Amino acid sequence: MSRAKQASTTAKGVNRRQFLATSAKAGCAVGLVGLGVTGVAKSSRLDPLAIRPPGALAEQEFLSACVRCGLCVEACPYDTLKLARWFEGAATGTPYFTARTIPCEMCDDIPCVKVCPSGSLDQALDDIDQAKMGIAVLIDEKNCLNFKGLRCDVCYRVCPLIDDAITLERQHNERSDHHAMFLPTVNSDSCTGCGKCEHVCVLEEAAIRVLPSAIALGKTASHDTYIDTESTTLEMLNKGFEI
Amino acid sequence: MSQAKFAQAAIDELGWFKAHRFLLLRRSCQLIVLSLFAIGPWLGLWLFKGNLSASEFMGVVPLADPLTTLQVFMTGHLPEISLIVGGALIALFYALAGGRVFCSWVCPVNMITDAASWLRRKLALPRIAELPRNLRYYMLAMVMILPMLSGITAWEWVNPVPLVYRAVLFGSLTGLWILVVIFLLDLLISERAWCGHLCPTGALFALLGKVSPIKVSATRASACDNCMDCFEVCPERQVLKPALKGSNPMIVDSDCTQCGRCIDVCAQRVFQYQNRIAIKAENNQ
Numbered sequence: 001m002s003r004a005k006q007a008s009t010t011a012k013g014v015n016r017r018q019f020l021a022t023s024a025k026a027g028c029a030v031g032l033v034g035l036g037v038t039g040v041a042k043s044s045r046l047d048p049l050a051i052r053p054p055g056a057l058a059e060q061e062f063l064s065a066c067v068r069c070g071l072c073v074e075a076c077p078y079d080t081l082k083l084a085r086w087f088e089g090a091a092t093g094t095p096y097f098t099a100r101t102i103p104c105e106m107c108d109d110i111p112c113v114k115v116c117p118s119g120s121l122d123q124a125l126d127d128i129d130q131a132k133m134g135i136a137v138l139i140d141e142k143n144c145l146n147f148k149g150l151r152c153d154v155c156y157r158v159c160p161l162i163d164d165a166i167t168l169e170r171q172h173n174e175r176s177d178h179h180a181m182f183l184p185t186v187n188s189d190s191c192t193g194c195g196k197c198e199h200v201c202v203l204e205e206a207a208i209r210v211l212p213s214a215i216a217l218g219k220t221a222s223h224d225t226y227i228d229t230e231s232t233t234l235e236m237l238n239k240g241f242e243i
Numbered sequence: 244m245s246q247a248k249f250a251q252a253a254i255d256e257l258g259w260f261k262a263h264r265f266l267l268l269r270r271s272c273q274l275i276v277l278s279l280f281a282i283g284p285w286l287g288l289w290l291f292k293g294n295l296s297a298s299e300f301m302g303v304v305p306l307a308d309p310l311t312t313l314q315v316f317m318t319g320h321l322p323e324i325s326l327i328v329g330g331a332l333i334a335l336f337y338a339l340a341g342g343r344v345f346c347s348w349v350c351p352v353n354m355i356t357d358a359a360s361w362l363r364r365k366l367a368l369p370r371i372a373e374l375p376r377n378l379r380y381y382m383l384a385m386v387m388i389l390p391m392l393s394g395i396t397a398w399e400w401v402n403p404v405p406l407v408y409r410a411v412l413f414g415s416l417t418g419l420w421i422l423v424v425i426f427l428l429d430l431l432i433s434e435r436a437w438c439g440h441l442c443p444t445g446a447l448f449a450l451l452g453k454v455s456p457i458k459v460s461a462t463r464a465s466a467c468d469n470c471m472d473c474f475e476v477c478p479e480r481q482v483l484k485p486a487l488k489g490s491n492p493m494i495v496d497s498d499c500t501q502c503g504r505c506i507d508v509c510a511q512r513v514f515q516y517q518n519r520i521a522i523k524a525e526n527n528q
Contacts, residue, residue: 026377033382064394068409073413
């Protein structure tokens with residue numbers, strides 16, 4: 001009985017025309033708000049050089065998945081992670097770090113990934129050495145002390161994957177024509193992007209910097225047959241021998 | 244009578260504390276919930292980790308905002324099981340506890356909009372623009388559709404609820420101007436504009452609250468002396484009339500935030516909280 005009465009009171013004598021008109025107006029107004037929010041959110045971006053935590057999905061998927069809860073920030077024992085601020089648009093509240101300030105210490109148990117409820121930090125990452133937060137790039141050879149023939153080596157020494165992610169490549173020193181130079185060289189296959197090299201670089205502005213992989217890495221065209229040069233060459237040689 | 248100071252009758256009849264009891268309880272509850280999250284990053288006492296968007300209680304129980312969780316689904320991303328369980332737990336909790344109980348007992352934005360409403364009453368500001376109450380459901384639909392179109396949880400950029408928590412827990416103060424805008428909107432343009440007309444979080448909790456057993460009820464509606472104090476203070480005053488003047492004394496409209504201010508300000512003790520399932524069981528005996 002009371003339900004029938006309720007139905008008649010909620011209708012409040014609004015006829016179909018009024019209902020359609022208000023719905024259309026409200027729908028349009030709210031739709032415009034939505035478009036505005038999305039447009040502005042998408043146009044203001046996080047610093048393109050900001051580094052995401054270990055296991056982070058590609059940027060677009062990351063922005064879909066991350067719920068901005070800050071659990072990773074609180075899980076990090078080194079205060080490495082920060083949340084993006086409001087004027088950084090769609091990225092607001094998402095975690096990142098600045099390697100020059102505090103780099104990733106590459107905890108074995110990866111607490112930031114473990115605690116992530118949204119899957120924006122991929123739980124499949126169980127070995128921190130496999131992380132791909134970014135790629136270190138020796139961006140300024142002119143000012144790097146090792147390129148001047150000195151033995152600074154700090155970035156090499158501090159690298160958690162020393163002799164793998166960063167190696168020192170010996171080269172003849174043309175300037176003295178007598179000595180050797182030991183050039184820090186990043187192996188992009190093993191570099192995790194932890195940023196310890198950038199953090200410790202002794203120069204006022206770091207000569208080696210971690211860049212997001214999307215910026216640091218080139219990409220072979222998918223139609224290129226030389227993607228896997230080694231096996232292609234072997235195959236060609238083997239075939240040659242068969243003939 | 245109606246010219247008397249607001250709620251003076253209730254204060255005279257019940258005493259100041261009793262006439263503000265649910266207001267004080269709600270404020271304490273809002274601040275306690277915020278503190279339980281804040282003592283983690285501030286003092287290292289980790290009872291709750293995370294914020295209202297997603298959190299972990301005692302390092303075990305996952306909790307999550309149903310609106311945020313739904314938005315993630317709408318982007319097409321399948322979250323971890325902990326977010327799904329967390330969102331379901333919170334949805335279940337508010338479905339039982341009363342839906343918009345979140346709005347009046349937990350949400351930090353309520354303190355700001357209540358302040359605007361209080362100041363509006365003190366300054367006797369006129370109502371200027373009246374927004375339709377159901378606009379919030381359009382907002383909710385928009386918040387659900389945006390991730391499908393844009394692939395990002397765009398609403399989380401401007402959502403004021405996590406903004407407050409992020410400001411307190413992580414010191415991200417830059418988005419707080421949105422709260423200033425909400426305060427000014429509520430104060431100068433339209434009464435209770437945000438919480439009562441626009442907020443999609445409130446809209447979702449209102450939908451969840453439809454099944455809730457806990458309701459405010461005008462059990463002594465016959466004692467009502469039409470002083471209008473409850474209408475003055477109610478953030479969703481359209482819910483009062485059916486209960487006071489209709490045949491069912493229970494405020495069944497899920498827009499009701501169960502803030503209990505009507506109970507506070509009523510000198511005639513018309514209102515009280517009731518559990519409608521318990522009452523049904525009693526009636527059936």
